[in-house]
Amino acid sequence: MAAVIKLSRYINALHSINHTATNALLFANGFTLFHLNSSKWYVGIWYKQFPEIFVWVANRESPLENSSGVLTISPDGDLILLNGTRGVVWSSKSSGRVQGSVAQLLESGNLVLQRKDNNTQTYIWQSFDFPSDTLLPGMKMGWNLSAGINRYLTSWKDDTDPSPGDITYRIDNLGMPQFVLRKGSEKIFRTGPWNGIRFSGIRTVSNTVFKPIFIYDNEEYMYEFTDNSFITRLIVTPSGLVRRLALNKGDSSWTTLHSSQNDQCDDYGRCGANGICKISNRQFCECLHGFVPKSQSEWGILDWSIRCVRRIPLNCQRGEGFVKLRSVKLPDLLQFSLNKSMSLKQCESECLKNCYCIAYANSDIRKGGSGCFMWFGDLIDIREFSENNEQDVIYIRMPASEVRQSKKTRLVLILVISSVSGVLILGFLIWCLTQNSRRKRGFETKDEDIDLPMFNLVTITTATENFSVTNIIGEGGFGIVYKRFDIVMGISRGILYLHLDSRLRIIHRDLKTSNILLDSNLNPKISDFGLARIFGEDQTENKTKQVVGT
The missing domain is CATH 1.10.510.10 (Transferase(Phosphotransferase) domain 1)
Known part of the structure; x- marks a missing residue:
């Protein structure tokens, strides 16, 4: 049974926890003072077990100056927060004005507004559509076109101030959706585009705590539990990190399951335009194949923000081809085109026809791959992963001379490997024939340089006529x-x-x-x-x- 607020009922700072939290299984709702040195008051939802952890704040942009506020239902059916002078500080601003509506705090942590006699899951308004800095199980992110709602996370200003900070985490739906973490308007991390199975820049970690589900047709992202006994949350921190946490019930502590920036290669555009980040290298930035640093001196002092430029410019003539990069995070979708019906071969042909196309890849890696991404202009934010993966592949356009050199190098490599393999196989066959010949002669030596041969039992038995006394080894014309x-x-x-x-x-x-x-x-x-x-x-x-x- 969830906590209920009706038209004739309200909660305030003195009665919030006792009045609304007793029936909620996991969460509590009410007023609280966020910091002892602060005089600001907020309406929020927090864990009953951890009252210092807030998962949602209603009036984060308009805090109360004192504890005289009231949360109630307006005559029009909206959930509103009033200050001491009965002025409206915050409102749910629900699209449908329904008299007789009630507000409920569900066990999932979702504060909903619905009709009093409504037994369905249709809500007039819900807090899950307006998240703060926390994503809970069952919450969705992204655009809901039918409702005109864009759901995304915004960090607190700092650890003690819940007002909106500079860090946002949202879905960019430019052709294929990807999550982007920004500080203001500057990108600091992105997941890479959705490829039908996962986001290309995120390595899936097997676990029994949560199961991410991406619903692309409605441009939503949600995750659900595989084991409801676990309590997890995803937060955006004021320092610019996205962290997924799980509650350890043994010691009531929170464990980090995943963080957005695991290494320096996760930083957006770490290696500049047309560079690739390889965390396994000592100097983890290098230019893509066929590219060189624009300023070798600045690149030499580890200033990788300097762009890489082509060693030999493209001239859009016959003979140009592509170099294949495996197991990479696809570049950012800045200047690109998307055709979901093309095959990879058609994508290659279409890219060669377009003089401005510099790279292509499958947009969907399921069932052998389909769809066509084509990039025009600089390639930004590419990283290589340590595991070899033939699915996350991109093809970079090269001038004819680079293609010939690449083919020549590949041919030389093939010839060298073939020659060495042939010599090894021939040597092995000769050794096998030699060993077989020795066995047929009736003896085998382990060392060809040894002076005394070793005889097997069959040879000795034959030479002594089955160890006859008339033919003893070591006895000759002068006796034994x-x-x-x-x-x-x-x-x-x-x-x-x-x-x-x-x-x-x-x-x-x-x-x-x-x-x-x-x-x-x-x-x-x-x-x-x-x-x-x-x-x-x-x-x-x-x-x-x-x-x-x-």
Whole structure:
């Protein structure tokens, strides 16, 4: 049950909260003093839980000087605010004068004026059509042509003064609607035009708190909850920000879900005419392809307000073409044309026919794209987004020489990539064939430089006749491998004796395999001492002066 004001009833500063707020679920309505150091009084709507947060103010342009005001219904059926001398300070100025009307504060926060016996949703007047600085769920923004109402938000002058400030947030309906944030007449932020799915300059953030719905045929914008347990609001701040807030019920605090200017590239026209803002770059402003700074010195000191100009002017001759920019916010609709029935190919052809056309794009990206935007003159407020998106695309017109250079560069790039890919594929095929050939030969090596090959079990089994004792690996004409080891050790012991343990040290100076003799038991005998020499204990070298034999 909503709070009701009838012709015979009224609210004033002393009885406002007790009289009108008891039946309202979420909001309260009445008089309040906005600041302790102020003597101004206002009629407003605020959250019952947060009395310091006002979502709507009636007389923001004409405050009361004291608390003697009265809010009531006039004999003509208007909702009016009277001062202490019963002068009209504010009026709903409803178009239809209906006697016996009543005012109600709905649970949505909408203050409505309707017939006393009216049970429908048709209102004579409603506060939702005249928002202050706050957009609540169910409120609409934009033009309602049938009612002649343009609904937009206006900030407070400052945090303690609800009178209209310099910041406005409204829909500009120039062909395709877009939201524009202004300070006075100067644009400070825009969302980009509506593309059938979203505004081209706004990245959709998935959430379970709210669901935005855009009604383009009536030029309205409204959003609704996907979960009615959440409390949200959208506000325009005196500092020039648009913020969407949600109530955190756990600690009764407000969390910012989204803000209009998330980075410097959201500032309107940050990179000047024919520039593009790339937040991922260190110097995030650069000229569009085919453009250069008009003043390189000023551009070098990060003064990006200096416009970019074409490197080579257009001459409207054959051979001109377009460069494709992906995942961008479309430029502002300053000098443009719109044809909603054209395809993208028709749009390109039409742009080439018009010597003043410098860019084109689809106006609607749904179902593969349709409609035709064409821009004439400078391109303002373009930004690039980090994610790659083939839907948000614009085509910039280039002179024939730039098109040829672009095609040449693209051809060289294709050739280089193709050549490198071909070499890699060929190398991979050769490697596969080599590996396959090695497997067929029965062995495989992991390192081609290794001296000793590695044999698999099948090869060893075949070579040993299934490990037969008659064909043991390591056994040859002189017995098993251990006998050879004994021969070597015998030779070593003999040499060691002659060099160290013999009474007379004898140095054998011609030790070789042919001088090693074996007896019938394969015991080694060292022979041919013809070059031997007897040394004393204290000698390390000597000269041979005579020939000696064995």
